[in-house]
Amino acid sequence: MGRQSNGGTGDDLPVVRSTPDFGAFYRREYAAVATLTMVLTRNAAAAEDLAQDAFLRAHRDWDKVARFENPEGWVRRVATNLAMSRFRRMRAEGRALLRLSPRTVVDAMSPEATEFWAEVRRLPGRQAQVVALHYVEDRSVDEIAAILGITSGSVKTHLHRARQTLASRFGTREEAP
Amino acid sequence: MNSDDRGHNAGADARRAGAGFSPPDLEKTIRRRRRSKALGVVFSSALALLIVVGISALFMRTEPEVAPADTTTTTTLSPETTATTTTEPAATTTTVAVLPTEPAYGGVVKVASNTDMMYGYTDIDGTYQAPTINPLIDPSNAADVARLTVPGAFRLDPGTGEAMPWVVNPIPTTGNGGVVVEDGKATVTYQINPEAVWADGTPITADDFIFTYQLIMNDDLPARGNLREIHSLIDGETLSGNGKTVTFQLTHPDPRYERLFPWLVPAHAVEAETFADNWNDHLWLSGGPFVFDNYEPSSSPDTSPGVIYFSRNDNYWEYDDSGNRLPYLDGVEMQVFGPALTTPTTSTWFGTKSTDVVLPGLIDPFSRGSLGDPEEQGFVLTPSWDSLFEMIGFEMRDSRFEVNPKSLNAELLYRQAVLSAIDRNAISEETGFPVAPSIAATASPGLDIDVWQQYDDPARTEDLLAELGDAIGRDFSTEPPTASYTSSPGDETIVIGDAAAAQLEAAGWDVTTEYTWDFFNINLPEGRNDIFAMRLFAGDGLADLAHLISFFDPALPEDEIYFDWSAVGEPAERYAEIAAEAQTTLDPNRLEELVVEAETILADNAIVYPLVRRQVSLMPYWPERIQGVIPLQGWNTATAAWWWSPAQAGDASPAGSEGN
Numbered sequence: 001m002g003r004q005s006n007g008g009t010g011d012d013l014p015v016v017r018s019t020p021d022f023g024a025f026y027r028r029e030y031a032a033v034a035t036l037t038m039v040l041t042r043n044a045a046a047a048e049d050l051a052q053d054a055f056l057r058a059h060r061d062w063d064k065v066a067r068f069e070n071p072e073g074w075v076r077r078v079a080t081n082l083a084m085s086r087f088r089r090m091r092a093e094g095r096a097l098l099r100l101s102p103r104t105v106v107d108a109m110s111p112e113a114t115e116f117w118a119e120v121r122r123l124p125g126r127q128a129q130v131v132a133l134h135y136v137e138d139r140s141v142d143e144i145a146a147i148l149g150i151t152s153g154s155v156k157t158h159l160h161r162a163r164q165t166l167a168s169r170f171g172t173r174e175e176a177p
Numbered sequence: 178m179n180s181d182d183r184g185h186n187a188g189a190d191a192r193r194a195g196a197g198f199s200p201p202d203l204e205k206t207i208r209r210r211r212r213s214k215a216l217g218v219v220f221s222s223a224l225a226l227l228i229v230v231g232i233s234a235l236f237m238r239t240e241p242e243v244a245p246a247d248t249t250t251t252t253t254l255s256p257e258t259t260a261t262t263t264t265e266p267a268a269t270t271t272t273v274a275v276l277p278t279e280p281a282y283g284g285v286v287k288v289a290s291n292t293d294m295m296y297g298y299t300d301i302d303g304t305y306q307a308p309t310i311n312p313l314i315d316p317s318n319a320a321d322v323a324r325l326t327v328p329g330a331f332r333l334d335p336g337t338g339e340a341m342p343w344v345v346n347p348i349p350t351t352g353n354g355g356v357v358v359e360d361g362k363a364t365v366t367y368q369i370n371p372e373a374v375w376a377d378g379t380p381i382t383a384d385d386f387i388f389t390y391q392l393i394m395n396d397d398l399p400a401r402g403n404l405r406e407i408h409s410l411i412d413g414e415t416l417s418g419n420g421k422t423v424t425f426q427l428t429h430p431d432p433r434y435e436r437l438f439p440w441l442v443p444a445h446a447v448e449a450e451t452f453a454d455n456w457n458d459h460l461w462l463s464g465g466p467f468v469f470d471n472y473e474p475s476s477s478p479d480t481s482p483g484v485i486y487f488s489r490n491d492n493y494w495e496y497d498d499s500g501n502r503l504p505y506l507d508g509v510e511m512q513v514f515g516p517a518l519t520t521p522t523t524s525t526w527f528g529t530k531s532t533d534v535v536l537p538g539l540i541d542p543f544s545r546g547s548l549g550d551p552e553e554q555g556f557v558l559t560p561s562w563d564s565l566f567e568m569i570g571f572e573m574r575d576s577r578f579e580v581n582p583k584s585l586n587a588e589l590l591y592r593q594a595v596l597s598a599i600d601r602n603a604i605s606e607e608t609g610f611p612v613a614p615s616i617a618a619t620a621s622p623g624l625d626i627d628v629w630q631q632y633d634d635p636a637r638t639e640d641l642l643a644e645l646g647d648a649i650g651r652d653f654s655t656e657p658p659t660a661s662y663t664s665s666p667g668d669e670t671i672v673i674g675d676a677a678a679a680q681l682e683a684a685g686w687d688v689t690t691e692y693t694w695d696f697f698n699i700n701l702p703e704g705r706n707d708i709f710a711m712r713l714f715a716g717d718g719l720a721d722l723a724h725l726i727s728f729f730d731p732a733l734p735e736d737e738i739y740f741d742w743s744a745v746g747e748p749a750e751r752y753a754e755i756a757a758e759a760q761t762t763l764d765p766n767r768l769e770e771l772v773v774e775a776e777t778i779l780a781d782n783a784i785v786y787p788l789v790r791r792q793v794s795l796m797p798y799w800p801e802r803i804q805g806v807i808p809l810q811g812w813n814t815a816t817a818a819w820w821w822s823p824a825q826a827g828d829a830s831p832a833g834s835e836g837n
Contacts, residue, residue: 109194
C-alpha cells in the first residue's frame with residue numbers, strides 16, 4: 001500500500017508515519033559504529049561495549065531518535081564521543097575484564113594501519129573523531145559536520161590540522177586534498 | 178605515500194577488520210550486563226571502587242604542610258604527605274608574599290572534575306541515564322560533585338580501606354555491640370552523630386536513613402545497580418529508628434554491611450515522587466561542608482567547562498583536630514567537562530591556571546608529557562593509585578596441553594620455579610608501577626601479608642628445577658621447560674608480559690607469548706595457555722577482600738568460575754571452605770584470619786602471583802592555590818572540608834569557626 005494507516009482501511013484516513021524498526025537499524029549500523037570506536041580505542045572489547053552503549057541509548061530513546069533526521073549520525077556521534085572519553089574507555093575496558101562470554105573475533109589490522117590509528121588516537125579528540133569518520137567511513141566534510149554537530153569549516157580545520165600532524169609524524173609532506 | 182593516502186589505506190583496513198563485528202542480541206547484552214553485575218559480587222570493589230573510597234587522611238593525615246618560609250622573597254611549598262599518596266619532590270615557586278603554613282580560612286578554589294554533565298551515562302546494568310549529579314542515580318559520575326554536599330554514614334580510611342565514622346559514630350561492630358548475631362540473624366544498630374544536622378539546622382535522624390533506603394530500593398526510581406545491590410543486604414521489614422538511632426537486620430551476614438548508606442538524603446526536604454527528575458543539575462539540602470549555589474552549563478564542554486558553584490555550609494557540624502569549625506574554604510567551583518575532553522586540553526587548562534587542581538580521571542598517565550615539568554612550572558603531580566593490580570596465574574585444566582603439550586603446571590615445584598624466575602621487582606622498575614606486596618595489602622594497605630617474598634629470589638629457580646627434574650626424571654639442561662604465556666594486548670600488559678617472558682628465557686625456558694583481545698573471551702575461559710596474566714581490582718578493605726577471595730574460588734559453579742585449580746586437591750578444597758566462610762563473617766578479626774589463610778594457600782601452592790599495582794591517573798595541583806586534596810578514585814572530594822588555599826587565606830575566621 002506504500003503507507004501505513006492508523007488502523008482503518010480506506011485511503012481517506014490520515015497517513016501515520018511509522019517508527020522505523022530499531023532492530024534493522026541496529027543490525028545495519030552496528031559493525032560500522034563498532035569499527036569507528038575500535039580505531040579510536042584500539043581495544044576491540046571496549047569498542048564493542050562503547051558501540052553497544054551508544055545503541056542502548058538509541059534503543060532507550062528510539063521513539064525520539066528514530067525521528068531525528070539522521071539517527072545513523074546520532075549514534076555515531078554518541079559512540080565516538082564515548083570513545084574519546086578516557087574515563088569511559090577505562091570503564092568499558094573494566095567491563096571487558098569482567099565479561100567472559102564468547103564474542104566476535106576481530107581480524108587484526110595491518111601493521112601500517114595499526115600504526116596510523118595509533119597516531120590518530122594521539123590527536124586531540126575532535127581531530128581524531130573527524131579523521132575516523134573521514135577515513136573509515138569516507139564521510140564528506142558536510143556529513144561529518146552534521147554528525148558531530150559542528151560547522152563544515154570546523155571540520156575542515158580539524159581535518160587539516162590532523163593531516164598536518166600525521167604528516168609530520170610519518171615524515172611526509174601534507175598535500176592539499 | 179602522503180598522510181591522506183595512508184589514511185584511506187588505514188581506513189580500508191579498519192573496515193575490513195571491523196567487518197568481523199556482528200551485533201549481539203541487544204536484550205541479551207542488557208541481561209548479560211545485569212548478570213555480570215550479580216556475578217561481580219566478587220568484584221564489588223571493582224564497581225564500588227567508583228563510588229566508595231575512603232577518606233581517613235583527615236584522621237591520619239599530617240597537617241597540610243608548608244615548609245618554613247624564606248622571609249625574603251622565596252616561598253617553598255612542600256606537598257602534603259599521606260598514607261596513600263606519593264608525591265613529587267617539593268615544588269618551588271617564587272612569590273613575594275609569605276604564605277601561611279597552617280590551614281587558614283578563606284578563598285574559593287577551582288577544581289577540574291571528572292564528572293561528565295554532557296552525555297549522561299550508561300552503567301553496567303545497561304540502562305541509560307540523563308546527565309546527572311544525583312549520586313543515588315549515578316554515583317560514579319556524580320561523586321566528585323555530590324560529595325561536597327551529601328554526607329554518608331561512613332568514610333573509608335585510605336590507609337586501611339576500612340570504614341570510619343561520619344554521620345554514624347561509631348561504626349557498629351560485633352566488638353562494640355553495634356552488631357549482634359543471634360540464630361544466624363545479624364542486627365545492626367546505628368548511633369547517629371548527635372551534632373549532625375542538615376544545612377537548615379534540622380538534625381540528621383533515622384527518618385533520613387529510612388527515606389534514603391526507600392529511595393534506593395524503589396523500583397520506580399533509577400537508583401544505580403550497585404547501590405541497590407548492597408542495600409539489598411537490609412531486611413527492609415526490620416528497618417526502623419527513632420531520632421538518632423537506626424536499627425535493622427541483615428538478610429544474611431555479610432561483611433559489606435559497613436558500606437551501607439554511603440549517601441544520605443534529607444527526608445524533610447526531598448520528595449520521593451520527583452526524586453528521579455528533580456536533582457540532575459542541582460543538589461538537595463546539604464549535610465556536607467558546602468552548599469550548592471548554581472550550575473552554569475557550557476556550550477562547548479569538551480574544551481571549556483560548565484561550572485557548579487558551592488559555598489560554605491555555615492551549619493556544617495564537623496571540626497578539625499584543633500576544634501575549629503570546618504570547612505576552611507569559602508567556596509568551591511567544580512568545573513565539569515564533556516566526555517571528549519582530552520589530556521592535552523586538560524593540561525592546557527591546568528597550565529594556564531584556569532583550575533587549581535585536576536582531579537583523577539582526566540589526566541592519562543601515559544600522556545603526562547603534555548602537562549610539562551612540575552618542578553620547572555611549580556605544580557605538584559600526585560599519582561592516583563587504586564587497588565588495581567597485575568597478576569599471573571597457572572592454567573590447571575587439560576585444555577592447556579593444546580597449546581603447550583609439555584606443560585608442567587601440575588607440578589608444585591614447577592610453578593614455584595616459574596614464580597621465582599619472574600622478577601617482579603625488575604618488572605616494577607621497567608613499568609614504574611610499585612610491586613604489589615600482596616593481594617590483601619593492595620586492598621588494605623595496612624594489612625601486610627608476607628607470603629610472596631619466598632619467590633623474590635630468582636636464584637632459587639635453578640634449585641627448584643633441579644629438584645623437580647630429580648622427582649620426574651627429567652634433565653632440564655638438555656630438555657628446557659616450556660611455557661605459553663597469554664594476556665590481553667594492552668600497552669602495559671605487553672610490557673609486563675615481555676619482561677616476564679624474557680626473565681623466564683634467561684632462566685632457561687622456551688617461552689611463547691600470545692597477546693590477544695580475545696584473552697578474556699577465549700584464552701582465559703577456555704584455558705588455551707598455561708600461564709595467563711590479567712589485572713584485578715582488589716577493592717577496599719577486608720569487606721571487599723572477603724569477596725575478592727571468591728574470584729579465586731575453585732569451587733564456584735561452572736558458569737561463574739574464573740579459573741579452576743581444583744586439580745591441586747586438598748589446598749583447593751580448604752580454599753573453598755575459606756571463601757564460603759568469608760562471605761558471611763562479620764567479625765573483622767576472624768575475617769582477617771581467613772584473608773591471610775586464603776592468600777597463604779595461593780602463595781604456598783603457587784596458584785597465582787601478584788606482580789605490580791597499577792596507576793590509574795594523575796592529579797596535578799598548584800600548591801599555593803590549594804592544599805589538602807587527597808586523590809581517591811571515585812571520591813576525590815571527600816576531604817573538601819579540610820581543603821585550604823594558602824594564596825587566598827584571610828586573616829579573619831568565618832562566623833562560628835571558633836572551637837567547640
